Amino acid sequence: MASTREQLITLLSSKSNTFVSGQWISEQLNLSRTAVWKQIKQLKSDGYVFEAVPNKGYRLVTIPDKVSENTLVWGLETKWLGREVEHYSSLDSTQTLAKKRALEDGHHGLVVVADKQNKGKGRLNRYWESDHDQGVWMSFVLKPDLEPSHAPQLTLLTAVVLAETIESISNVTPQIKWPNDLLLDGKKVAGILTEMQGEQDQIHFVVIGLGLNLNQKNFSKQLSEIATSLCQHTTHSYDKNAFIQAFLTHFEQAYDVFIQHGFDQVRNKWLTYGFRLNETVSYQVGKKAKTGQIRGITDQGALIIENDQKQEYIYSGEIDW
Ligand code: BT5
Numbered sequence: 001m002a003s004t005r006e007q008l009i010t011l012l013s014s015k016s017n018t019f020v021s022g023q024w025i026s027e028q029l030n031l032s033r034t035a036v037w038k039q040i041k042q043l044k045s046d047g048y049v050f051e052a053v054p055n056k057g058y059r060l061v062t063i064p065d066k067v068s069e070n071t072l073v074w075g076l077e078t079k080w081l082g083r084e085v086e087h088y089s090s091l092d093s094t095q096t097l098a099k100k101r102a103l104e105d106g107h108h109g110l111v112v113v114a115d116k117q118n119k120g121k122g123r124l125n126r127y128w129e130s131d132h133d134q135g136v137w138m139s140f141v142l143k144p145d146l147e148p149s150h151a152p153q154l155t156l157l158t159a160v161v162l163a164e165t166i167e168s169i170s171n172v173t174p175q176i177k178w179p180n181d182l183l184l185d186g187k188k189v190a191g192i193l194t195e196m197q198g199e200q201d202q203i204h205f206v207v208i209g210l211g212l213n214l215n216q217k218n219f220s221k222q223l224s225e226i227a228t229s230l231c232q233h234t235t236h237s238y239d240k241n242a243f244i245q246a247f248l249t250h251f252e253q254a255y256d257v258f259i260q261h262g263f264d265q266v267r268n269k270w271l272t273y274g275f276r277l278n279e280t281v282s283y284q285v286g287k288k289a290k291t292g293q294i295r296g297i298t299d300q301g302a303l304i305i306e307n308d309q310k311q312e313y314i315y316s317g318e319i320d321w
Contacts, residue, residue, distance in 0.1 A: 004029060008039050009048075009074050012060040021057035046070065063241075067115060071241045080109040081140065081252040082245075088112075089133075092119040095193055095209040098139035102197070102205040108143040109252075113244065120211065123180070123193055129223055134216040134231075136244060139193075139209040144259065148198045151206055152301025153263050155180050155194040158208050160269045161254050162190055165247045166212075170234050175275040177321060178294075178303045182212075183275060187228035189213050210247075214238050263299055271296055275321070281305070282320040285312065 007029055012020070025036045040058065044050065047064025064071055069087045076082055084107055091097060091114035098112045114137050120128035130137045142154065159176045166174050166182070166189070174182045174189060182190040193209040213219075213229035215237045231237045258266055271277065274294070282291050283305060292307035302313040 016060045019056035019059045067240050076245050078248050078252045082111045082248040085111045088114045090116050093117050094139040098207045102141045106141050110141040113138045128211050135214050136212040139207055142206045148203050151196045156270050157266050158192050161251045163273045165250050170230055176273040177275040184228050184233045189228050284318040
């Protein structure tokens with residue numbers, strides 16, 4: 001059941017072309033006039049802008065650019081993903097908190113978002129630069145009925161959905177560098193971190209973290225050669241709320257299809273975005289250096305490389321991109 005605030009926002013946004021009176025709102029929502037006035041006052045302090053004309057009423061003019069739990073759920077049409085959102089202006093890492101929530105029995109679909117992270121992390125304890133509010137730093141909890149060996153498919157699914165969302169919002173097509181990077185012109189625009197807890201034949205939970213460089217105009221010295229943002233790439237800036245909502249909507253649909261119908265569709269889409277597909281790369285197996293052509297991905301999420309007409313499966317990244 002939507003909160004009064006959500007109902008009010010939905011109502012006002014559906015009437016954003018006209019003025020609606022306080023009386024009319026109170027009748028629609030079954031609230032006193034004073035309660036309506038209080039809610040509107042709260043929305044104003046959260047950055048919502050209204051035009052108010054005596055005897056005509058209110059008109060919602062803009063919703064805030066600032067991210068909050070309310071702006072994130074405002075108009076979000078998902079069934080389970082992001083129905084519960086925690087938003088922080090500053091956090092060590094959304095991933096760490098989402099894992100804590102998952103351990104405390106946080107729900108399938110719980111989303112944690114931070115404006116900035118003080119200890120953003122990548123894989124293998126690498127750092128993730130996110131100590132500012134120009135990007136999307138978000139983690140979410142999944143409790144899939146999947147075999148643990150299939151969990152890497154979720155990283156690939158996330159990469160595909162992220163690529164599609166970037167495409168739909170900005171009209172540029174990123175490439176997916178196996179297993180978890182999204183690139184624009186060869187520079188990293190996003191990274192995905194998938195962490196799982198489970199037993200041999202059962203997943204307890206998976207937490208997926210994604211870091212997307214959205215509106216940065218520049219990067220630290222270490223990253224400036226290897227990283228980019230959607231804004232740097234297209235010279236536009238983007239609405240973070242809208243991006244997150246588009247991603248969540250898209251992810252929920254794709255995930256439900258994946259759980260019902262399996263990995264094939266994800267794989268086919270992945271192949272359309274795959275970085276250096278059918279190109280020759282150098283890679284390492286144990287201590288042996290080899291070269292071969294990237295051919296695709298397996299059901300377990302391994303990278304397929306063809307070498308002397310034999311296929312090899314690479315499970316962790318020893319590719320010399
Ligand atoms: C990743 O790791 O690419 C996964 C990044 C996941 C970040 C999200 S943000 C929300 C959630 N909360 C967290 O604390 N983490 C997740 P990896 O493949 O290990 O890449 C890390 C490497 O990318 C670093 O060693 C840097 O070289 C580079 N890097 C760091 N920050 C970057 C940035 N903002 N943009 C592009 N590259 C970056």
